Amino acid sequence: DTAVSQTPKYLVTQMGNDKSIKCEQNLGHDTMYWYKQDSKKFLKIMFSYNNKELIINETVPNRFSPKSPDKAHLNLHINSLELGDSAVYFCASSQMEGTEAFFGQGTRLTVV
């Protein structure tokens, strides 16, 4: 009964490929996020969705496209992967925007 779960946990892929990461929360929260954690551990907000609507899009290349089929799911699709996309991607959710965020276990993406 994990609160925020994302799959896969590890993803190794070649440059130029397209990949998706899935996220689901069972907390009944209206808001979901994607954060990127780089090799220096910096947690940077990428996207925020509230009840399936995109609220925040923080200067992320348009190769990244989030999709929220319902308020319990927020998936991240990445086209034409580049070496610089290698990072840990965390999904998170909160009851209200900008309040306590509950994180998934992270997806370590390695682009080779």
Add this chain to the structure above:
Amino acid sequence: GENVEQHPSTLSVQEGDSAVIKCTYSDSASNYFPWYKQELGKRPQLIIDIRSNVGEKKDQRIAVTLNKTAKHFSLHITETQPEDSAVYFCAASWGQAGTALIFGKGTTLSVSS
């Protein structure tokens, strides 16, 4: 937009000592300030938070103080233990629609026994 600065980036203490991590924020509209702990290979988890109408909050060995005038807040850990070793992140937000937590760059705390 909001910008959060965090210091120090690394902190080494002996078991039983106190540790203090400081953060400053830029947006005076921010009113929610959580602290997260991230152990190696794990997800960030909330350890304590404070809202702008409160100056200090304590939970056992952990305390957070907030100075809204100066726009800074601090995490205090007393009687540190080896299991306190982790990366600690401060964050800030408006706590309302259209916002997300903006994180500092993290402090790696090492507690040696």
